[in-house]
Amino acid sequence: MSQQKLHVRKGDTVYILTGKDAGKKGKVLQVLPSKRKVLVEGVNVVKKHSRPTRSIPQGGIIEKEAFIDSSNVMLVCGKCNKPTRVAKKIADDRYYRACKKCGEIIDK
Template sequence: MAAVKQKIHVKKGDMVMVITGKDAGKKGKVLEVFPKKGRVVIEKVNIVKRHTKPSQSMPQGGIFEKEAPIASSNVMLYCTECNKVTRVSVKETEAGKVRVCKKCGVNLPDKK
């Protein structure tokens, strides 16, 4: 069965808040998006320990902490203007389409 690319409601660089799971309530920036798997990697959220054997590049080896992907359905966009989680509306302007906060109506930054 081939992986189907899903529409993900957040982009790389967006501020999001985790709404369910062990990290519920945490906020962070989206570092990576995996549309085929429907998952996102968020800064300082879902930290896992990676046990690494010594190698040529890492002669010491050891235990490292890194962010693991979580389902995109478990996160919601966070508006920094109204300090709330929100859904996204798309409005047409002369410059093109822009994403807008549903609660306060402010344009969401399009950071990459």
């Protein structure tokens, strides 16, 4: 599977479209373009049972975020603060991501 560009990047604010956390907003912590997955802060929290190790001496049940598919998130525009699809705009001989609703360039 070849590595493809995603519509979201690390640090973006996204809106969750489907699943148990639908309607929530969160910050993207990590992106896996090869698997088309994103890790969003406070979304898709799962419980992991871990045995005691040197780094976690008490062990127990740890809550952590799990990856979700990138197709289930929508980028939130910084200007209009609404979930939007991503458009391409050319400025300074370079392509930038832009908001489809207000036209604001997202990553300058």
